Every structure is written in C-alpha cells, then in structure tokens.
Amino acid sequence: MESRREFLGHRLLDATALAAAAGLPAGLPAQTESSRQIRIGVVGGGFGTHFDWHEHPNSTVAAVTDLRAERRDALQTKYRCDTVYDSLEEMLRRPEDLDAVAVFTGAPDHFKHVSMCMERGLHVISAVPAVMTLEEADGLRDLKERTGLRYMMAETSYYRQPTIYARNLHGESGFGEVFYTELEYYHDRGDLDALLSDKTSRFYEPDGSRTWRWGLPPMHYPTHCLGFLVGVTRERIDRVSCLGWGGKHPWLEENRYDNPYWCQSALMQTDRGNMSRCNVFWFVGGHGEQARWFGERGSLFMSVGGLHQDVWLPRSKALDRNERVQRLEIPDYWKSEMLPPRMRHGSGHDGSHPFLAAEFVNALIDDREPVIDVYESLAMTVPGIVAHQSSLKNGEQLAVPSFDRSG
Numbered sequence: 001m002e003s004r005r006e007f008l009g010h011r012l013l014d015a016t017a018l019a020a021a022a023g024l025p026a027g028l029p030a031q032t033e034s035s036r037q038i039r040i041g042v043v044g045g046g047f048g049t050h051f052d053w054h055e056h057p058n059s060t061v062a063a064v065t066d067l068r069a070e071r072r073d074a075l076q077t078k079y080r081c082d083t084v085y086d087s088l089e090e091m092l093r094r095p096e097d098l099d100a101v102a103v104f105t106g107a108p109d110h111f112k113h114v115s116m117c118m119e120r121g122l123h124v125i126s127a128v129p130a131v132m133t134l135e136e137a138d139g140l141r142d143l144k145e146r147t148g149l150r151y152m153m154a155e156t157s158y159y160r161q162p163t164i165y166a167r168n169l170h171g172e173s174g175f176g177e178v179f180y181t182e183l184e185y186y187h188d189r190g191d192l193d194a195l196l197s198d199k200t201s202r203f204y205e206p207d208g209s210r211t212w213r214w215g216l217p218p219m220h221y222p223t224h225c226l227g228f229l230v231g232v233t234r235e236r237i238d239r240v241s242c243l244g245w246g247g248k249h250p251w252l253e254e255n256r257y258d259n260p261y262w263c264q265s266a267l268m269q270t271d272r273g274n275m276s277r278c279n280v281f282w283f284v285g286g287h288g289e290q291a292r293w294f295g296e297r298g299s300l301f302m303s304v305g306g307l308h309q310d311v312w313l314p315r316s317k318a319l320d321r322n323e324r325v326q327r328l329e330i331p332d333y334w335k336s337e338m339l340p341p342r343m344r345h346g347s348g349h350d351g352s353h354p355f356l357a358a359e360f361v362n363a364l365i366d367d368r369e370p371v372i373d374v375y376e377s378l379a380m381t382v383p384g385i386v387a388h389q390s391s392l393k394n395g396e397q398l399a400v401p402s403f404d405r406s407g
Helices: 015-022 069-079 107-118 134-147 161-171 192-197 223-233 353-366 374-391
Strands: 005-010 038-043 059-065 100-103 123-126 151-153 178-187 237-246 261-270 275-281 287-295 298-301 311-314 325-330
Touching: 015 161, 038 353, 059 069, 100 107, 100 353, 107 123, 107 134, 123 353, 134 151, 134 374, 151 353, 151 374, 161 223, 161 287, 161 298, 161 325, 178 223, 223 275, 223 287, 223 374, 237 374, 261 374, 275 374
Parallel strands: 005 311, 038 059, 038 100, 100 123, 123 151, 178 275
Antiparallel strands: 005 325, 178 287, 237 261, 261 275, 287 298, 298 311
C-alpha cells in the first residue's frame, strides 16, 4: 500500500482533467460538523472485523454478535465492545440501543438479515452481494422505499485507488465516452484435493457441513467486477449473454445451487449502448480484481498483481508512439482529507475499507443517501444473477431488469 502507483498518460491530454483525476473527488460531500454518535452493531466476526467503525469520530460500536464464540471474541477484541450477543435475533431485541447495523454474514443470508434490521428501524450496510435472487432484489428496493432508511453495500472495488482515479477522470471527460470495459475477479480455489479434505477451511462449518461458499456460482458474486463500471460511469446493464466452464468435482456436482461452473464470462450491454466483458473465475492461475476502461480518448489499464504497472494508453496518430506518454502518479487517496485523521491508513482491498466505513457514517450524519445506495448496489448485483441464468441456457442473451427507483 505504501508504494506509489504510476500511469502512462498522453502528454497532450487536457491538464485540467489530469489534475482533477489526481485530486479529491468532486461531488463526494464532506462530513458535516457534528457531535452526534452513530451507534453501530456489527454482525459477523469474519470479514466484519476488517472495518474501522470505531476510528470515525462520530461512530461507536455499541454491540457485536456472531453465532460462533471465537468470532464473537474477535469482534469484541477488535472494537473493544463489551456488549456481546449470541445472535442477531438477540441483538435486535433492543433496537433502541442502536442506530445502524453492519451485516457481514454469509451471502445467502444478507437479504434476510438486512430485512430484520430495517424492519426494526435501523440503517444498514451489508457485505456483498446485496441479494441472491431477483425476488430479493425487488424486496430490498421495496424495503428501502417503504422505510425510508439508508442502505449501503460495502463494495470494495468502488474505493480502490485506481477506481477513484478513473471516476475522477471520467467526471472531467478525460476518457470521452467509455465505450468498452473489461472487468475481472479471479479467486482460485487452490488444490482441489485439499478443498475436499481441509475441514478447517472457509468451505466447512465446525460440524463438517459445507458452507454457502461451496459451489457458489461465480456470477452470483459479480460486484467486485461491476463496481468498476457502475462505480465509474453509473451505467446500468440491460442485456447479458454468459458462458460457463466446469468439470467433474464434488464442488460442481454436489452443491446447493445446482451450479455446474468453476468460471463464467459474460458479455454485457449497457443502457448507453456500450459493451462490457465481465469474468468471474474460481479455477484459474490468477488472483485479484482488475479493470480496463476503453474510451474515445484513451484506455486506462489497472495493474495485474505486480506483473505490470497501471497504464494510460492514449489514442493519437500525431505523435510517435515513444513520445505519446507521460508518467502520472495515482495518489494514495486514503492518506488525504477524504478520511478522518484516524482512518488515514492502509487496509485490505487496496485501501478501500476506511472509505466504506467513513462513507456510511458520514451519510447518516449528513442525513443523505450513501454513494453506494440501494439502487447502485442492485445495479452491481442483479446483472450477475441474470448472467448465471444465461449460462444455463448456453449463452442466450437475456434482458436485465432495472431496480432503480420505482414510480
């Protein structure tokens, strides 16, 4: 995280756009001066321990819970919180003690747990994906609009440092039209024999049963990819065609989802007529999230696990290719005044965690919708659900329903 990033940039590219891209994002509201404390309950002692709610000056972790004792202990230690519950149900018996809940439970339970919290009058931030079915997507939108409460999805790709840069550059028209994107999330499952035998891994419960991660369709976890598109251009996917690749293994033959695929690749069309190729692979010689944005004025490539640096490739016939570029630094935005002083430190997912925590708290203090609100969250989630359906139909192109504001 301490290393500086570099792009290669067109020496004739508008200096104003370049300066703005390296600066603080326009349109991200600053925190309102307030002494109010947002009392947050944290559910889920795995990934739920990775967010520094307690470092925000207007946030207090007021309660923690997990079904597993060792994870409850991890939450209690992380947040120095003495109010510990054995379950979410127990925590919600006293909703008056909380303002909001951070739901970091298993993906298939997100909608159920978010609903439990919001029905009791609590704002919610949840782990990804927001939902697992189209019916849940409709239910989440209805829940938010009926209650008027705030919902935010903690999509890390939205606040990766190159994504912030790309969003700024797009806002200054530095790309021109972004007509094509390549979005990739690679998370190899490792040695397949160990996958079966290692009962201490994340794929097994303490009683030996398989967790929700076992056999999960890749496209049911699309947000790390679509955060790079929706989170930069705010486009919506309206059509998708997807193919899948599988094999013979209990992961594919014995799972709750009837999913036959290790890897899925989708070609998507946006509501602006632009193209996007989205890969989510569980069986691959690669790891991590990355994106490439192709625009009328140039293309921006994120680095790939240290194999090459981030680059800007401009369109130009006037200059020799050896003279077409200049080096540009992407700031470590997490060191900036975008964050409260105690939160200006590195974190997982390329510095994104403090941003997500701060944005949720700031939205509640400022009495506004978070930037990754329910509509943005569903725009990053729903295309993957439909893409999986397409792959089961041999790549048939399917329409993606919109879950933007109803009425």
